[in-house]
Structures are given as structure tokens and as C-alpha cells.
Amino acid sequence: MTQPFESERKSFREIAADQRVILFAVLVSMGFVVTMLNSRFIKLNNIILIFQQISVVGTITMCMSLLMLGGEVDLSVGSIMVLSGCTMAVLIVGNGKGIEGGMAPWLAVVIGLGMGLLCGVINGIITAKSKCPSLIITLGLSSVYYGVSLILTNGRVMSFKRAFDNINDMRFFGVVPLTLVIFLVLVVLMYFIVNRTKFGRRVVAIGGNAENARLCGIDVDLDKILTFAITGLYCGIGAIIYSSRLDSMSAGSGSGYETSALTGAIIGGVTFTGGKGSITGAFLGALFMGVLSNAMDVLAVQTYTQTVIKGVIIVAAIVISNLNNLRRK
Numbered sequence: 001m002t003q004p005f006e007s008e009r010k011s012f013r014e015i016a017a018d019q020r021v022i023l024f025a026v027l028v029s030m031g032f033v034v035t036m037l038n039s040r041f042i043k044l045n046n047i048i049l050i051f052q053q054i055s056v057v058g059t060i061t062m063c064m065s066l067l068m069l070g071g072e073v074d075l076s077v078g079s080i081m082v083l084s085g086c087t088m089a090v091l092i093v094g095n096g097k098g099i100e101g102g103m104a105p106w107l108a109v110v111i112g113l114g115m116g117l118l119c120g121v122i123n124g125i126i127t128a129k130s131k132c133p134s135l136i137i138t139l140g141l142s143s144v145y146y147g148v149s150l151i152l153t154n155g156r157v158m159s160f161k162r163a164f165d166n167i168n169d170m171r172f173f174g175v176v177p178l179t180l181v182i183f184l185v186l187v188v189l190m191y192f193i194v195n196r197t198k199f200g201r202r203v204v205a206i207g208g209n210a211e212n213a214r215l216c217g218i219d220v221d222l223d224k225i226l227t228f229a230i231t232g233l234y235c236g237i238g239a240i241i242y243s244s245r246l247d248s249m250s251a252g253s254g255s256g257y258e259t260s261a262l263t264g265a266i267i268g269g270v271t272f273t274g275g276k277g278s279i280t281g282a283f284l285g286a287l288f289m290g291v292l293s294n295a296m297d298v299l300a301v302q303t304y305t306q307t308v309i310k311g312v313i314i315v316a317a318i319v320i321s322n323l324n325n326l327r328r329k
Helices: 002-017 019-037 044-069 077-093 105-130 134-153 165-169 178-196 198-208 210-215 220-246 257-267 279-298 303-328
Strands: none
Touching: 019 279, 044 077, 044 178, 044 198, 044 220, 044 257, 044 279, 077 105, 077 134, 077 220, 077 257, 105 134, 105 220, 165 178, 165 220, 178 198, 178 220, 178 279, 198 210, 198 220, 210 220, 257 279, 257 303, 279 303
């Protein structure tokens, strides 16, 4: 009689120790406390606002998580998003210096997505073939993409002149914004890629042990390049969501997105070492950061104090993640 009971108890302990379960419990608790302090927090409009606020960084968190599962990191995601967005803006409205604009928005979007994809492929090829740490490679390339964005825009803030109003204004059932639906579709798609495709399983295997994966016949370099390419494409889609909401883009618009994406992924249980973590956890991590930020706004926490709190959470998330890795070893 004791053996089944011990098995069930062990299973319960495993569930209780799951970072996703802990994070979900923290989110529910945080929501309850903030609602008690200010009932505006739990209103439908505010909940939709939270998801809208995380739609861009959440999209980037998804592709960052894919990279981290494969043992890589991309610090150029913010710059790729900006370069994709600036490319679209320049093609639509021109830059007053050689590029006249006037292109149909749908075609500009296709080219902008292509730019994001190209940047991702460049990152992947250089990382895979040079065998250099992706963190260093993408840090350098981030400056390159930022510089190209400055050249394209002449350092100006580019307005889309309401070219993406159809995307921003569209509502499902009169309530749910299209940009939110796009974000959730991207989350589901990434979950499918990681958990339901051979490619996703290969990426996790490479993150766990690249040499063993190579010995098993996996083309490690090709899969790394594909992973970076998907990241670039996701950054391009993130640029569309960003541009439709703010109707503008500048070379500095992507600042901090790589840090926020890393933080969301790590809080969700995705590790720097690769092979460990989940897309659902990364989604909850991005949601946690969004809920925390919105809660501090609702409770009128001073902006400077918010910055300190977010910084402390970033450091704590990295330390806890590292300690968990050491414990597993």
C-alpha cells in the first residue's frame, strides 16, 4: 500500500516544483493582491492592455527561447526588429534622401520580413561556421544592424502615416485586437515547432549536447542557421506589431528588447546552457513581466522605482537559473 502512495507523492512534488506551476501561482497571487488594492487591475480592458503591452517583447521572447533551448543567444533581436521596421517605413513613406517611398504597405511588409529573415540567416551562418559564441557574434552584429537603421532613416523617427491602421484597429468580437491574436498565434506556433516537430526535438538535443547530436547524424550547423532564421522572421513580425501600435519607428526603438526577452525566458525556466525549458514557461515569464509592469502602473509606483525593481528581478532570475543548473549537475 505504501509504494503507490510514495509514487503519487513524488509525482505531486515534481508538479509542485515545476517552474511553470510556481510562476502561474505567483501570477494568480499577484493579480489577487493588486486587485484588492485597485479593482481597475482586473477589468477586461486592462487585461487586454497587458497582453497588448507584451505582444512585441513576448514575440521576441518566443524566438529567444528557441535559441536558448538550442544553446544559443541572440543579442541583436532588438536591432533586427528595428531594421525590419525601418525598412518598411522607408519603403512606404521614403526617407527624404534617395528613397522616395510610395510602396504598397503589403509589399513593404514582405520586404521588411525578408530583411529580418536575412539578418537571422547572417547571424546563424557566422555563428555556426565560425564556432564563436553567439552572444559575442550577435552583440557585434547588433551594432551593424543599428547602424544600417540609422543610415536608412537618417537618424530620424519614421512615421508610417497610419499605413498599418487596419491592423491596429481591427477587433475580434469588437474587443480582442488583431495584434493580440497575432501574438498568441505566434506563441502556439512556437510551441508546435518545439514540441511537435522533428526540428524542435533536434534543437533541444543540440542544446543538451551538440557533439552527441552531431554523432547521432544531426546537421548541427544547418539547424542552428534555421533557428536564427526563425528568430529573424519573428523579429520582423514583432516590428509589424510595434509599428501598427505606435505608427512610428526609429533606430533606437529596439533598445532593451533583448534584455526583456532574456529575462522572460529565464523566469519561465529556459536555461542559458541549453536543452532545458519550455515555450509555455517562457510565455508565462513574459506575461509575468507584463503583469508586474502594469501592476506598478496601476498602483502608481514611481517610474525610477520600477526600473530598480525590474533590474533586481533580472539579476535574481539569472542567479536562480544558474543555481538550479548547478543543483542538477
